[in-house]
Amino acid sequence: MKITDMTHLMNIHTPGWVGYAGNKMYYAQNLQTKQIVAQRIDVALHSGTHIDGAMHGTDGMGDMASYSMDFLVSPGCVVDVSAQMDDWAVITPGMIEQAPVEVRDGDILIIHTGWHRYWEGRPQQDLVRYFCMHPGGGVELLQWMIDRKIKWFGVDCGSGDHAMNTSIRHQRPDLARQFEKKVGKSCEAFFGDYSYVHSRSGRKITDNIFPFHSWAFDVGLIHAENVGGDIELCLNKRGVIGAFPWRYDGLEASPCRIILIEDVKEEVEAIGPVARAIFDRR
DSSP: OEEEEOBOOOSTTOOOSTTOOOOEEEEEEOHHHHSSOEEEEEOOTTSSSEEEOGGGTSSSOOOGGGOOHHHHEEEEEEEEOGGGOOTTOEEOHHHHHHSSSOOOTTOEEEEEOSGGGGSTTSTTOOHHHHHHSOOEEOHHHHHHHHHTTOOEEEESSSOSSOGGGSTHHHHOHHHHHHHHHHHTSOHHHHHOOEEEEOTTTOOEEEESSOTTTTHHHHTTOEEEESBOTTGGGSTTEEEEEEEEOOOOTTOSEEEOEEEEEESSOSOOOOOHHHHTTOOOOO
16 A cells, blocks of 8 residues: 655645635743643634535535545546646646546546645745636536536645636736736636526526536535645556545534555445544534
């Protein structure tokens, strides 16, 4: 069995998503006065390598305690599309399917764009490029993932949505203008509207932003963001992929470790009510 860690190192310099607070870490007591060290952290749940629960973008489902271990840990693959990426590139299903690794129905899918090289502390660090100019898929890729029953996916970018299909288009209008000049359309026209029916209330929803945080989450397709670490050692490989967030009732997202396990059978079974996320809600 071989384990490769696709998790960024977290520290006080770890950036939060655009508009989110950074991390705080401090000593609550120290060895020389209390004979034991105790520390506290204050962290945005969307900083560093983390996984979003459906609760982050839809109603009444998908907090961190609700996901079984055989959902979080399951067969999957890491697909390298980096050769086709540039600023604001659009990831298509064809790019995924052309990679030299088999994507199977029901897989966990990790997409390597190469954007992790702009992460904090890397030789090419560029956080504006990392968070505001990264590639991403559109509705075509989302529908393909739904059709292929992708369990969850991860990206080595700041968001599971294309940077300009998030609220960054409003927070950084200067960069939105650059994008619009590049593609020759407004952000709204380039990405277009999408519609779906709310899975609980039956309400028809039409929107033009955050499809991978709204429509996808509503149908249970969640994602991990800021995947990195040793991801370059995992390119175009299959194995068992695992995300390990906090088991915290009501938490809408969580920092986590994300790993690739090779040389094991692609069979995962959750044993016991804790692993299967079965418990009484208070």
